[in-house]
Amino acid sequence: MAFVQQDSLVDLIRSSRGVVVVDHRGLGAEDMEDGARRAAAYLRARGVCRGDGVVLVDDGGGAELLMTLLGAWWLGARAMIVAATDDAREVDSAVAATDASVVVRGQPTGQGSEVAYRSVLTGSQPLTAAPECGPSDVALDIATSGTTGTRKYVSFTHGALLANVTGIAKRLSLTRQDRLYTPLPMSIAGVIGMLLLPGMLAGSSIHLGRLGGVRIAQSHRQLEATRPTLVYGVPYMYELLSGQSRSVDFDGLRWLICSSAPLPSSTFDRVWQRFGVPPRSSYCLAEAGTVTLNTSDDLEVVRNTVGEPLDGTTIRTEPADSASAGRIVVSGPSCGLGYRTGGQVDLFPSGEVWTRDLGMLERGLLTVAGRVDDVIQVAGTNVDLAHVRSVIGRCPGLGEFALVAADHGRLGRVPVLLVVAGTMSTTVRDVLHFCRTALRDVEVPREVRVVTEIPRTATGKARLREEYGR
Template identity: 50%
Template structure:
């Protein structure tokens, strides 16, 4: 059996690495021993092979990681939920996964749910052998999608699939025991577990995990100064927050700055490159297919414009629209070892058709390098014409002084779906009227945003991604925006 065929639990137990969370350092051996004790407590509560456990990251830190390993030790699977999730979102994950136990720092016992506190799973029976165990083809994680473009869904992954993905990431980044990996994002972000914690433990490296909120950027900067990481993992919004912190560079040892996003506009990308001393490396990550590609190119243009080449064992295909005919762009189809099994629905697994993930992302492949160009589900009908919100966003991104923004669809009482531009006040340095004037120079009249809403803060997920689903637009409408209309009547 190769390393790629083992379980994630095997990976942790064999590791010489360590992890720093909540100010305390734990070796992988310490973590495995604690997890063994917690597994006894889980088994005592009836959790066993095939069961699901939902773990809420509400400030629990190392306790959450210990409980995750304990769930694997008894053959169960786990779902990690952000501590910022509301009760409806937590209940949706419990319902979708069919979880038999919900674990968080302060149980609320709402609606008779089977809940327990992390502290109550600290069994003192470390010498006892936990029942069950896990095999490579057992399900390890039910990963919840971010909910940026639709309602969150849970995707099931086997140990084998995630182990192969973790091994491929480690090989691509050439991680060694001398590396120090840091992410200011919380453990409930799937990318932190699969791009930082597990690859770091695989390499025997040191891992630091935080829980960044915008108000705690100074604290995160201090953590980076202490850790002096060789790899930093975040999303562009968080990198932007960190880059605004002035003072001596804390990135003198940095080899890799990885972010899971599409490439940034060139001015933003170059500013962050200068600040960090290394370029941002884009990874194409999906809730349905883990890490698909990772950019380790050396050519500056390829670094800026692409998300790199597929990882070992992953295939990306471009399905072109038969009606539109020629052109290299098409819908992205993912196959191979990184793919999840399917979605969870009321505890049942609904497998992906054909074992492949048919995304709503559009992209193209050149010389093996993937460029993500937009989303097929970001197309709306305006006055009988297809309007691609992704193309509007790309054109408007060149507007000087615009700062952080997003283009979303909103419902007009007479016109139906219309484009609306959301701009964040703290980064907008020009009047909204000037932005609208710029839009008129680069957009077809039918593509023009119906209005510009200047918000105190864009509606974001825990990772800083802007919510473009209806819920995000509604949330934006509730933040007292300052609208600027395009000046046309409702006849349009």
């Protein structure tokens, strides 16, 4: 299917025949344009101009957030969507890093720059002026997960996002007959970039569940009501959904897309059995959007790789110390500009994103092998935590776990295994026995900690650096 080339994301939405269903409300292009004009008028009255930053907190209605986002784009402003959280530092950090002049949220705290979504959408008459944004204007500032280091913020232009969403829609052969669904909150960048915008480009119906966290397990009701042809999610989400015994008919489902990280083999099998179609891994980066999509008909390719790069995207690998795989380097028109600090963007050198991921390219297919950070030295011997994690995942009765590296006074960095108490059907002694049988001495976790829960980001990634010295 051929898609009409657009100059901005606002043009994409205005010309779309798609419908966004959020908070039990269906929004077509006319509805979103009316809301965007109202939001643009309010934001302009607050002094927001082309190039300014606006932070949107995902703690109110999804329709209100979406129309405010479009209103910011209408003015040529850039937006950043922040997860709802009790930690005010998350919002403060986003404001400082993106130099935002306005913060919009469902429940303002009373700070001077904060306003309510309701005020934004009801406080002004619709703006009559034409959109002011173009391909080179920055549309989104996207935060990295922060699980492997200090959180950074990446700036994406309208042109880059248009290139990415067009590549996604083409690769998945999306049409007006498709029904796209995710239970994830809108603060997850992939919800906007990999689901909403490609769906609107194709004229599909897009259903946003906005659950997140452990509430993802409740999404079976939404799945029954939506009967999607495509589901977008992350490993933690599929882990939760695949463990349910509730019977659901997924007739018509074409694609199960998993971003953030490849699924472990055992989870892959459970998801396939649960949904009736194999899950497809994609390689996604906060710095480059969706890089690959696995749409192969070859089951071995589906199971073991993250697929081929999208059209226009280039991947290569560079030698990495202490690793058999190479460091993944990405370039192309859909990449971000660089990391933003306040009003400045530190551009990626030569437009290339040098990731911390390790991978192998064979016949154009990418296999993700781990991270540079996953290779540690234990008593002077290299230990690949990705390999250790994969082996431990086969331990019978282990349940939910995370493998981290902690400082050891004599051995350097050592593996430490965290296991969630309520999910175990075995003992710590048996777990250690399995590890000693299946792993080298230096790879065996020096400690097994039984915990009540593992702290996670909104996408389900284990957030462990501060807590466990990773």
